[in-house]
Amino acid sequence: MMNSIAYRPPQLGDEQEISPCMWASADLWELTDGTPESVAEWKKISDLEELRARIFSSEKKLVATWNGIVVGFIAFRRGNHLSLLFVRREFAGQGIGRELFNRA
Structure with a gap:
């Protein structure tokens, strides 16, 4: 694959595909501790408007696609600060995250 x-x-x-990918990763890797504050923070960063703003920003960012479907996303802030890196669960372990990082 x-x-x-x-x-x-x-x-x-x-952003329509990136947001659910982020939530699935947050659930899989237990990135939210379930508190209202933690969940609110995840809602904020995976919000469609927030993601649209990132897409049009000058930040470094890249998506990985398979058959036209977004399966991974990486974004940096302030130059080289890695702020987001997500790969859909069913595509994990194939080196997609590493390749996103290397190409961004």
Whole structure:
């Protein structure tokens, strides 16, 4: 499956696929502790408007796609500060996150 992964800058509309990917990762890796504050923070960073703003920002960012479906996302802030890196669960362990990092 790895050889059919494509990498490109995110486009308007990708936020519709990035947001659920982020929530699935947060659940899988227990990135939220379940407190209202923690959940509110995750809602904020995975909000569609917030993601649209990132897509149009000057930050470094990249998506990985498979058959046109977004399966991974990386974004940096303030130059080289890694702020987001997510890969859909069913694509984990294939080196997609590493490749996103190397290409961004």
